Amino acid sequence: MPTPRRWRLPADPFIVTLLGVVALAALFPASGRFGDVLAIVTKIAIALLFTLYGIRLSPTEAWHGLRHWRLHLLVLSATFVAFPLLGLAASVLVPSVLTPGLYTGVLMLCLVPSTVQSSIAFTSIAHGNVPAAIVSATLSNMLGVVLTPLLVVLLVHTGGAARVDGSAVLDIVVQLLLPFVLGQLLRPWLAGPVARHASVTKAFDRGSILLVVYTAFSLSMTEHVWSTVNAWRLLGVLAVCAALLAIMLAFTVGAARLFRLNRADMAVLLFCGSKKSLASGLPMTLVLFGSGAGLIMLPLIIFHQLQLVVCAAIATRMSRTPPAVSSG
Numbered sequence: 252m253p254t255p256r257r258w259r260l261p262a263d264p265f266i267v268t269l270l271g272v273v274a275l276a277a278l279f280p281a282s283g284r285f286g287d288v289l290a291i292v293t294k295i296a297i298a299l300l301f302t303l304y305g306i307r308l309s310p311t312e313a314w315h316g317l318r319h320w321r322l323h324l325l326v327l328s329a330t331f332v333a334f335p336l337l338g339l340a341a342s343v344l345v346p347s348v349l350t351p352g353l354y355t356g357v358l359m360l361c362l363v364p365s366t367v368q369s370s371i372a373f374t375s376i377a378h379g380n381v382p383a384a385i386v387s388a389t390l391s392n393m394l395g396v397v398l399t400p401l402l403v404v405l406l407v408h409t410g411g412a413a414r415v416d417g418s419a420v421l422d423i424v425v426q427l428l429l430p431f432v433l434g435q436l437l438r439p440w441l442a443g444p445v446a447r448h449a450s451v452t453k454a455f456d457r458g459s460i461l462l463v464v465y466t467a468f469s470l471s472m473t474e475h476v477w478s479t480v481n482a483w484r485l486l487g488v489l490a491v492c493a494a495l496l497a498i499m500l501a502f503t504v505g506a507a508r509l510f511r512l513n514r515a516d517m518a519v520l521l522f523c524g525s526k527k528s529l530a531s532g533l534p535m536t537l538v539l540f541g542s543g544a545g546l547i548m549l550p551l552i553i554f555h556q557l558q559l560v561v562c563a564a565i566a567t568r569m570s571r572t573p574p575a576v577s578s579g
Contacts, residue, residue, distance in 0.1 A: 265457055269552065272461050276468035276545075286469060293466045297534045298430040300459040303452055304367065305434020306441050308389055319383045322516050325506055326365065326387040329524030331398050333502055334361040335406060337495055348487040350480065352543065355407060356550040357491055359540075362402045363532035363551065364395030366558075368456075370523045373562050377569035379518025387523045392531050396428045399535055422538045427531065456530070463533045464548070470537075471545025480546065492554040496561060499525040518569060526558045527551060 281289045338361030345354045367388040374384035400423060434441075445452055503524040507517035532551050537544045 268457075269461060269464055272465050273468050273552075276465050277472055280469035280472035281466065282469065282473050286466075286473070289462075289466055289469070293462050293537075294426055296459040296462050297426045300456060300530065301427050301430040302434040302437070303445065303456065304389075304392075305431040305436075306438050306445050307452075308385065308435065308438075309442075310435070310438075319380065319386070319516065319519075321510070322380075322383055322512065322519055323387050323390060325510065325512075325520050326523045327391060327394065329499065329503055329506070329520070330365050330391050331362075331394070331402070333524075334495075334499065334527075335402055337361055337498060339406065341491060341495075344487070344491065348484075349491065350484060352546045353480070353484060353488055353550065355540075355543075356547040357488070357495075358407055359403070359536055359547050360492075360527055360532070360551045360554055361495070362399050362406070363535060364399065364528050365391040365523050366526045366528045367392060367530065369559060369562070370526055373522040373566040374518050376566040377518040377522070378515065378572070379522070379569075380515040383516065384519045384523055387519055391523065392528065393428065393431070395528075395531055395535075396423050399423075399531075400539065403539055423535055426534055426538070460529055460533060463537060464552070467533065467537045467548055468545040470541065471543065485549075488550050489553055492550055492557055496525065496554065496557050500561070500565075514572070518566075522562055522566070526562065527554055529555045 280286075335358075338358040341349070341357050341361075342354060345351055349357060365388050370388045371381060371384045375381050500521065503521045504517070506524075507520050512520060529551060533548055536548050536551070540547050
């Protein structure tokens with residue numbers, strides 16, 4: 252008699268490594284001269300990461316995907332309207348469930364752009380409109396360079412903890428947008444080598460994020476910003492992140508049905524509209540919040556793990572249905 256299969260929660264090795272980096276920063280935080288050098292190295296790594304993003308994006312695919320303007324507006328509305336409204340609503344959980352610092356993290360999570368790689372990957376697995384997903388995810392990140400700091404100015408009240416001024420926006424533009432544009436300019440010469448060495452670029456991609464996390468959590472440890480956090484607060488953040496994800500998944504599916512999107516375009520709205528980016532969100536948080544960034548990053552890190560597990564399951568289930576032709 253065959254042994255019944257046991258269902259196991261898929262453990263993303265990257266998330267396990269990321270949590271290990273958090274523990275390393277807690278035990279051996281970067282400080283002094285080493286911390287200063289690490290901050291410079293982190294900025295360079297972020298710039299190179301977004302240069303790679305620019306090299307990867309095909310202009311042909313982008314122009315093809317731009318035709319679906321209604322779909323892109325729905326994704327952007329989910330990312331920069333529906334999510335922020337939910338973040339504001341979560342203020343009722345302070346101080347019973349969330350500390351003010353953790354609530355700032357939840358709100359910041361709601362203000363950052365959508366993911367790029369995983370949104371496209373899940374859309375592809377689900378037989379969705381991949382060119383439109385590429386455009387939606389990239390457009391979300393490019394607009395996020397401006398919209399996320401603007402939304403922080405309007406919605407986040409941190410008593411001066413956030414540095415949101417012209418120099419902060421300039422830092423984000425220099426670290427994220429300009430390298431992306433440079434990558435687009437270098438694409439004719441470097442697209443082939445980057446595609447051939449996908450494993451190397453993936454390692455650099457993830458290594459850059461780990462470097463950002465170590466830098467931010469080191470700053471938060473040296474500034475003692477974790478003194479008010481306990482296990483119950485962390486469970487509260489986990490519950491809030493799970494609720495946010497469930498609501499946004501339901502919202503995107505409902506919006507797709509309301510606007511009569513076909514299945515291929517619904518996959519784009521589902522996976523691009525319900526997810527949040529570590530790659531863009533963590534550097535922005537580090538620039539805007541400095542030493543308090545570690546605590547504020549925590550909800551985004553937790554949400555990222557949840558969205559990967561849940562969306563992977565949804566995409567796998569959708570992949571069993573034959574692909575549909577996307578709307579024009």
